[in-house]
Amino acid sequence: MTAITVGAGTAGAPAEPGAFVRARWAVTDTLTITRRNLLVWMRVPAYIVFTIIQPVMFVLMFRYVFGGAIPVQVPGGYVSFLMPGIIGQTAAFATFGTAIALALELQKGVIDRLRSMPMARSAVLAGRLVADTARMVLTILVILGVGYAVGFRFQNGAGPAIAMVVLATVFGLAFCCVAAFTGLAIGDQESVQAFGMIWLFPLTFVSSAFVPIQTMPGWLQAFANNQPVTYVIDAMRGLALGGPLANHLSADLWKSAAWLAGIFVVFAPLAVRAYRRAA
Numbered sequence: 001m002t003a004i005t006v007g008a009g010t011a012g013a014p015a016e017p018g019a020f021v022r023a024r025w026a027v028t029d030t031l032t033i034t035r036r037n038l039l040v041w042m043r044v045p046a047y048i049v050f051t052i053i054q055p056v057m058f059v060l061m062f063r064y065v066f067g068g069a070i071p072v073q074v075p076g077g078y079v080s081f082l083m084p085g086i087i088g089q090t091a092a093f094a095t096f097g098t099a100i101a102l103a104l105e106l107q108k109g110v111i112d113r114l115r116s117m118p119m120a121r122s123a124v125l126a127g128r129l130v131a132d133t134a135r136m137v138l139t140i141l142v143i144l145g146v147g148y149a150v151g152f153r154f155q156n157g158a159g160p161a162i163a164m165v166v167l168a169t170v171f172g173l174a175f176c177c178v179a180a181f182t183g184l185a186i187g188d189q190e191s192v193q194a195f196g197m198i199w200l201f202p203l204t205f206v207s208s209a210f211v212p213i214q215t216m217p218g219w220l221q222a223f224a225n226n227q228p229v230t231y232v233i234d235a236m237r238g239l240a241l242g243g244p245l246a247n248h249l250s251a252d253l254w255k256s257a258a259w260l261a262g263i264f265v266v267f268a269p270l271a272v273r274a275y276r277r278a279a
Contacts, residue, residue: 033127085209091172099183156242184274
């Protein structure tokens with residue numbers, strides 16, 4: 001009988017795929033899950049309303065209802081002050097979708113079914129984060145279009161404008177890691193949504209997003225001046241508007257990078273751990 005040559009390793013057993021092959025499979029599986037999540041988002045009107053219509057309403061409401069009552073000292077007036085804050089808030093609020101979707105899929109057993117399939121175990125969580133990042137970028141671009149329609153203009157060139165969008169996206173992705181951990185750890189859609197409001201609303205509204213911090217009570221300024229949303233939004237304003245706002249841009253960028261790196265270091269492993277325990 002003719003001998004059959006098998007791959008290296010234990011005789012009679014197929015060779016284990018190399019690290020490069022496993023990485024390629026993981027990327028392919030992640031892109032497949034990403035496509036699945038994006039299709040779900042496009043086919044469910046409620047997701048589109050929450051991620052796009054709501055930020056547009058914030059732009060119009062703050063621009064035309066509150067804008068005349070909030071004096072600011074920035075080039076272009078309140079709309080120029082507002083838009084980086086709205087974009088930062090939009091990136092942060094996009095994490096609601098991450099937490100709720102993961103909690104819902106966990107409740108319905110979707111994650112268990114996906115993990116039972118012959119695919120990379122990391123693809124479910126990675127695909128969710130990649131899809132939500134793509135959704136976030138699209139939403140930010142839509143909000144920028146609305147901002148231009150109501151008078152916002154970049155005043156510091158194309159390069160800093162692109163850097164502002166990148167910073168907002170990285171900021172949103174960092175918060176998505178927090179949301180992924182809470183969604184998988186809590187595992188209940190209503191509880192996740194309520195918990196998201198508890199920690200997201202104070203961070204976004206008690207910041208420099210919508211009003212100058214100097215107008216807040218002194219005891220509240222201490223918190224608003226030393227939290228990640230303020231640093232990120234101040235850096236985004238410096239990138240978008242330049243001028244006097246760029247004087248502290250370097251410091252704001254370093255502080256933003258330190259905060260975002262810390263969030264990734266803490267919550268990315270926690271999200272992975274919660275995902276492993278969820279099965």
